[in-house]
Amino acid sequence: DVKVTQSSRYLVKRTGEKVFLECVQDMDHENMFWYRQDPGLGLRLIYFSYDVKMKEKGDIPEGYSVSREKKERFSLILESASTNQTSMYLCASSLGGAAPNQPQHFGDGTRLSIL
Amino acid sequence: GDSVTQMEGPVTLSEEAFLTINCTYTATGYPSLFWYVQYPGEGLQLLLKATKADDKGSNKGFEATYRKETTSFHLEKGSVQVSDSAVYFCALSPFSGNTGKLIFGQGTTLQVKP
Numbered sequence: 001d002v003k004v005t006q007s008s009r010y011l012v013k014r015t016g017e018k019v020f021l022e023c024v025q026d027m028d029h030e031n032m033f034w035y036r037q038d039p040g041l042g043l044r045l046i047y048f049s050y051d052v053k054m055k056e057k058g059d060i061p062e063g064y065s066v067s068r069e070k071k072e073r074f075s076l077i078l079e080s081a082s083t084n085q086t087s088m089y090l091c092a093s094s095l096g097g098a099a100p101n102q103p104q105h106f107g108d109g110t111r112l113s114i115l
Numbered sequence: 116g117d118s119v120t121q122m123e124g125p126v127t128l129s130e131e132a133f134l135t136i137n138c139t140y141t142a143t144g145y146p147s148l149f150w151y152v153q154y155p156g157e158g159l160q161l162l163l164k165a166t167k168a169d170d171k172g173s174n175k176g177f178e179a180t181y182r183k184e185t186t187s188f189h190l191e192k193g194s195v196q197v198s199d200s201a202v203y204f205c206a207l208s209p210f211s212g213n214t215g216k217l218i219f220g221q222g223t224t225l226q227v228k229p
Contacts, residue, residue: 021168031220042221043159043204050214083193096216101147101166101208104217106158 003027006091006107013114019078021104021110023091030096032074033104034058034066037088049074081114088112117209118141119206121220128195128227136223138179138188140186144210148172148181148188151204159204163189164185195227 007022024034033048035058044059047066055066063085067075074093078085088111092104122137140146147166151159154157163172168183188205205220 108158
């Protein structure tokens with residue numbers, strides 16, 4: 001089974017801090033994704049990556065950046081955390097490449113609170 | 116653009132009741148369709164999928180049929196259990212320009228009471 005591991009289940013940070021959320025997958029997947037999930041808004045895509053050092057903006061990239069230096073790891077960075085970034089963050093991966101219509105596999109999420 | 120619409124929740128049922136969660140989509144071509152489930156405090160898990168018209172996906176007693184003519188992918192289960200209480204997401208993978216991205220519905224919360 002695919003395993004997507006997010007480094008923290010719960011995280012509390014202060015306004016203005018630089019915050020790193022880490023995600024690791026163990027199935028050699030090419031695609032990786034970061035979402036945030038808020039009540040009533042469903043899942044919203046922040047950034048995704050289809051290869052090492054490659055990234056593309058999703059629907060709500062403002063205030064976030066990402067890093068993918070190794071294939072298995074995809075980091076989400078909040079450059080200067082603000083209270084409106086309090087949310088559940090979900091990482092996902094999928095096979096990518098020439099394989100069409102592959103499902104995404106999700107981690108358990110990080111519940112981030114910015115005080 | 117492509118989109119997914121799910122029935123609003125919460126849906127509240129008694130144990131052993133029949134479940135239907137409606138999902139309709141707008142897309143060009145022939146997208147693949149998925150249902151995901153999210154149990155409290157966890158991430159999303161793939162429940163079932165269908166990749167072409169008239170395909171039926173099934174898993175853990177849940178079923179959904181890809182209906183091209185009605186652009187629907189409704190989730191059904193004949194007899195729900197308390198352990199089925201969760202949030203259910205319908206999603207599609209666009210037919211063209213495959214980037215691996217999925218488009219999700221808003222999610223439907225299911226509460227099953229004993």
